[in-house]
Amino acid sequence: MSAGKANLFDFDRRALEAFFTGMGEKPFRAAQVMRWIHQLGEPDFMRMTDLATSLRQRLLAETDLAVPKVVSDKVATDGTRKMLLQLADGNCIETVFIPETERGTLCISSQVGCTLNCSFCMTARQGYNRNLTVAEIIGQIWQAARLLNHTHDKRVISNVVLMGMGEPLLNFDNVVTAIDLMLDDLAYGLSKRRITLSTAGLVPGIDRLSQKCDISLAVSLHATTDDIRDQLVPINKKYPIAELLAACRRYIDASSPQNRKVTFEYVMLKGVNDSEKDAKRLINLMSQVPSKINLIPFNTFPGTSYECSSRDTVERFRDKLGSAGFVTVIRKTRGDDIDAACGQLAGRVMDRTRRSTTTLAPAL
Numbered sequence: 001m002s003a004g005k006a007n008l009f010d011f012d013r014r015a016l017e018a019f020f021t022g023m024g025e026k027p028f029r030a031a032q033v034m035r036w037i038h039q040l041g042e043p044d045f046m047r048m049t050d051l052a053t054s055l056r057q058r059l060l061a062e063t064d065l066a067v068p069k070v071v072s073d074k075v076a077t078d079g080t081r082k083m084l085l086q087l088a089d090g091n092c093i094e095t096v097f098i099p100e101t102e103r104g105t106l107c108i109s110s111q112v113g114c115t116l117n118c119s120f121c122m123t124a125r126q127g128y129n130r131n132l133t134v135a136e137i138i139g140q141i142w143q144a145a146r147l148l149n150h151t152h153d154k155r156v157i158s159n160v161v162l163m164g165m166g167e168p169l170l171n172f173d174n175v176v177t178a179i180d181l182m183l184d185d186l187a188y189g190l191s192k193r194r195i196t197l198s199t200a201g202l203v204p205g206i207d208r209l210s211q212k213c214d215i216s217l218a219v220s221l222h223a224t225t226d227d228i229r230d231q232l233v234p235i236n237k238k239y240p241i242a243e244l245l246a247a248c249r250r251y252i253d254a255s256s257p258q259n260r261k262v263t264f265e266y267v268m269l270k271g272v273n274d275s276e277k278d279a280k281r282l283i284n285l286m287s288q289v290p291s292k293i294n295l296i297p298f299n300t301f302p303g304t305s306y307e308c309s310s311r312d313t314v315e316r317f318r319d320k321l322g323s324a325g326f327v328t329v330i331r332k333t334r335g336d337d338i339d340a341a342c343g344q345l346a347g348r349v350m351d352r353t354r355r356s357t358t359t360l361a362p363a364l
Helices: 013-022 029-039 053-062 134-148 168-183 203-212 226-232 241-254 276-286 311-323
Strands: 069-075 081-086 092-099 104-107 111-113 128-131 159-162 195-199 216-220 262-268 291-297 327-330
Touching (some): 013 168, 081 134, 128 168, 134 168, 159 168, 168 195, 195 203, 216 241, 241 262, 311 327
Parallel strands (some): 104 159, 159 195, 195 216
Antiparallel strands (some): 069 081, 081 092
């Protein structure tokens, strides 16, 4: 990106209208440019033929259209596709596309690395560098759409999940602006129920999100007692399970439609959180919040001491939850042969020293 130039990928519709007004142009120019860059994937101002030549030349001189650069594109045996994208400062992030029969899900990142240091996650081993800009978040969708031949009329990407590198609620403003673009009919036109934000459990962020955008919420729970969750998800020391579930309840109460559920993610770790007592405790916890449960077989990575629960254990755990009336799904492992499975994203973090000396996140 050129120094001093505004990157138009950083703007949602309202901000882009204000930008054009500040240029002395009509606000409707924002709609024209949004259609070109987001719907048509056009990165060249001079090809935006419904803009006056003088305006195109001014945009070329005064603004930029900069997104992360795709430096690697790997396809797994199951069709899962992992893209390594390089940012302007040399950092790299990873984005994963998961094709299924009736939908295509894009898993995107929100930070370079992660500050929360969850013990079972490979991303946590990479340290933390910084938040992504709006352009770097939405640019993942833009680049994936080009690679997948996704157009406004041919929607290969039907769902977006903020489940890649980083904790989305620690990059709140940029993530919400990017979500606004995902929802905007002039950009990607996704429905609220097809965008999911996954959080490790930042209670103030969940409450803020409920006031900003009514999208699907997923929570990385992974344990049924505070002692075990403190070890797996250290942010639990600041926002323990009872406080987290109360925030989820508030999120549901503020949502529409009223039958919405929170998805709780639960990684299955042998001898850690997979006992019959854990299943019983999880049933009691889930009775407090309209919920569905994703059981995630642990995906190993070098240096970890954790092992995945056996298939029989995972299935018994699922059946116990199902018999109690909870919608419970065992998440199918996708893309593990290219390290694209849940918990395996790593990217490349140039400066890993910026993680706080504490595993507790700052107040939001």
